[in-house]
Amino acid sequence: MDGHLIAAIPGDGIGKEVLPAAQRVLDAVAVRHDFVLSWCELPWSCSWYTQHGAMMPPDGIDRLRETDAIFLGAVGSPGVPDHISLWGLHIPIRRAFDQYVNLRPVRLLPGLASSLRECEAFDVAIVRENTEGEYSDVGGRFATPDGDVAVQESIFTRRGCERALRYAFDLARQRGGALVSATKSNGLMHTMPFWDEVTAEVAASHPDVKWQRMHIDALTARFITHPQDLDVVVGSNLFGDILGNIAAAVSGSLGVAPSANLDPTGRCPSMFEPVHGSAPDIAGRGVANPIAQVWCGALMLDHLGREKAAADVLTAIETVTADPALRTRDLGGRATTKDVTSALVDALP
Template identity: 35%
Template sequence: MTVKIIAQIAGDGIGPEVIRQGRKAADAATAKTGTDLEWRTFPWGASHYLSTGEVLPDDAVDRLSECDSIYLGAIGDPKVKPGILERGILLTLRFGFDMYVNLRPARAFPKVPVPIAGADGHSIDMLVVRENTEDLYMGLGATGDGSIDEAIEAERGLYDLTGSVKLETGHRMAMQMGIATEPAIRRITATACRFARGRGDDSILLATKANAMPQLYGFWEEIAADEAKAQGIPMETMNVDAMCYHAVRSPWDFGTVLCPNLFGDIVSDLFAGITGGLGVAAGGNLGDGLGMFEPIHGSAPDIAGTDRANPLAAILSAGLMLDSLGEHRAAKTIDRAVETFLSENDGDDLPREMGGQVGTEAVGDRVAEIIERIGEETP
């Protein structure tokens, strides 16, 4: 029997509630594939920080390196200043394991209302492939009272960046740096091409803003176009503002969308809203090694403990995780089970987020039952 070691970080708010259901689905899906999932639980998140003052222990990366994947609930709590946990956990792990791909699929599911006129009869199935280590999310910035004199340092899987910035205005000011490098653009473009080919898309679409920021995004366009040509996949470009406009008018026209880091964060949430909300929005952070998978919704502390959280996004994220581990049959079974659950139910039998009366735990139980029922049928 094959053993896969999964690091479980339940996180904050509804994180522990939804991650239990995703774990339940993953265990059910792998039960008949000859793979055993060994779960290792780590306590990191708001409660750990508030009780210990520690965001991550010094040996966190080493301990996680012993695992095959990370399964994350959600990070964030109003008792903790914004940015401490997000940067201290999420970005530390993304950068530490060079997870240069943020994968965010967005598709319309049965019985999930799509808030777009004329959507009936159209298939909506989009995939955002977001560069995950550069752009304006490098974490390089400063504020100053009339001037900024800042040393610049950043470690990435591809390089170590060092330098300094010196600015004078005479006024209070802030500076945030966006960086793009050729190897980083090439590898994410190649990844987008690979996913497009696997989905059957005949091209990729790059979200850009080169007309306003030619140095950064003009460079992106140049390198991405050259790499897509080398991969044998046509690439089109669209200004990100125009993309948002057209996406809410005809989302069925979109397929694989390649995005720099900032645009990918924004566009993927828009696409999630178009396809029915964050309750069905899965996400994954991938690289050439350890990956981390999480629903893209937040910790929603206002509904924590009320059995109202929709666990389907967490369940779908578990499917993405299994797919990345080579457990393709189990991943397909989870996808089919979610679609079957939504197809077979309506009204009060849907999750509370979708206007039904079924709580978090019960949704997880029903999906797990369907997985057991259809597991043998999935090729």
């Protein structure tokens, strides 16, 4: 039977609960569509770091290279600084496998209420450049007679900007919608005018796509007041990161927000992970919302060419969120992780 080898990294906290829950749903939909998901379980986490002094072993990237996709839970621990887990696991994976697009679909799912007082249904795709920009490892801290100085450089290359922007414009064309490019060229005098220049060049090859630039502060306000006016939004590494988290909050809960770190060429494995963190305050209690992780699984199936299976998972998600009895605590309900997971399996077409 045809299948895929998937690296499963539960990570820390609720990642150890929601990732197995999502595996259960994905295994069930795979059976319905006559393929197999083979899971390569990897214990890399902040707990691993405290024991081994690294977030993953020296051959970690080579081991991941043999897989078709990477399915990550949540990484983070109060005893380990965030920059350790980020630069020890997430960023090495993204860069080793040239995952230059971070895609965050944001929708107001059936039955869920936005954090906004009044909000129409919305369906937005946020495309974030994922390998350079403001998150470049260039800079340092220096001691001067007047005190310490910290310098953080931003690196924008034409190749890096163009390929992320092209993906976003192609996506806007596919969705039949419009595109907004996040900028701040009135304040960042070198990088953002360059980003705007490349945006205009890519736009010229997509004359059928309506687009506009919007300063990041105004765009942030638009997400908070009128997210239904947006369709595809593209931004640099930092801008896309911030917008993605704001949009997730507007959608009702971080517990339903997925993301995908993509190599659109398919040459390297892509990585799929929820937007939420490890939530150590509720870890081990069986109350974490598995929806975001399951939606990540749908994105993964779609990327692997299993579009029908991915659509079935999304149908199950929409069926479950529409039922008030199946809402976890982050959504104002009392359902458990197990309750929601079982309901998702039962709701698969």
